[in-house]
Amino acid sequence: MSKIPVIEIFGPTIQGEGMVIGQKTMFVRTAGCDYSCSWCDSAFTWDGSGKDLIKQMDAEEIWAELKRIGGDRFSFVTISGGNPALLKNLNELIDLLKKNSIKIGLETQGSKWQDWFYDIDELTISPKPPSSKMVTNFDMLDEIIGKLPLNQISLKVVVFNDEDYLYAKKVHERYPNVPFFLQVGNDDIATADQDTLVNQLINKYSWLIDKVVEDSDLNNVKVLPQLHTYIWGNKRGV
Numbered sequence: 001m002s003k004i005p006v007i008e009i010f011g012p013t014i015q016g017e018g019m020v021i022g023q024k025t026m027f028v029r030t031a032g033c034d035y036s037c038s039w040c041d042s043a044f045t046w047d048g049s050g051k052d053l054i055k056q057m058d059a060e061e062i063w064a065e066l067k068r069i070g071g072d073r074f075s076f077v078t079i080s081g082g083n084p085a086l087l088k089n090l091n092e093l094i095d096l097l098k099k100n101s102i103k104i105g106l107e108t109q110g111s112k113w114q115d116w117f118y119d120i121d122e123l124t125i126s127p128k129p130p131s132s133k134m135v136t137n138f139d140m141l142d143e144i145i146g147k148l149p150l151n152q153i154s155l156k157v158v159v160f161n162d163e164d165y166l167y168a169k170k171v172h173e174r175y176p177n178v179p180f181f182l183q184v185g186n187d188d189i190a191t192a193d194q195d196t197l198v199n200q201l202i203n204k205y206s207w208l209i210d211k212v213v214e215d216s217d218l219n220n221v222k223v224l225p226q227l228h229t230y231i232w233g234n235k236r237g238v
Ligand SMILES: C[S@@+](CC[C@H](N)C(=O)[O-])C[C@H]1O[C@@H](n2cnc3c(N)ncnc32)[C@H](O)[C@@H]1O
Pocket: 033, 039, 040, 041, 042, 080, 081, 082, 083, 084, 107, 108, 109, 125, 126, 156, 158, 183, 184, 185, 186, 187, 189, 226
């Protein structure tokens, strides 16, 4: 079996974002990203600061670690990163999880295609708005969304400002039939002052809700916070 660069495995916790928010799940976070979003809350996966945490693990070793920390208290595993879609050989882990009747969620920004996307139960595609300083490859996004059934995918756009909001509208307009989520951006990813953070995030959530409520272009959408930040703030591994 081939090796996968893993930077953390944790859980059970709840999925704090997107299409299966609230779902009890384990997390496997892979190292490495082809993007470098200005506000990435998981920059330790790609900026070098977490390089000593990276373990090269094969699928059996990852499964053993999931069982060691999660025991029999999980039936869902979420794979995030970094960008797990950089890893061609992730199919080995996905096959093993499926063999063990585990449901699989995966988070990616939509910059790369992998054939194992077909085997992900809940694939969250999160193209990046202007505030990230990244540029969306819409040809790649068209390809990914064109290949996958609508009941397996969702789009999740993080919104920090008005320009991001317009970008979110453009994405929804391009893929009107794909379940669409707007997510509040956390622009204080370093603070340990959770009360202040949660207050800020609630204010931003309120701002985003107000905009969507007034907007006839965004009727069939969901507006969500990052639920885990309300409970655990910026803590890692939760
Ligand atoms: C850390 S990323 C990893 C997966 C993949 N690279 C991606 O961006 O979709 C997981 C999710 O967190 C979101 N995210 C990252 N930083 C954030 C922040 N500061 N505020 C809100 N959401 C954030 C991303 O947009 C993405 O939807």
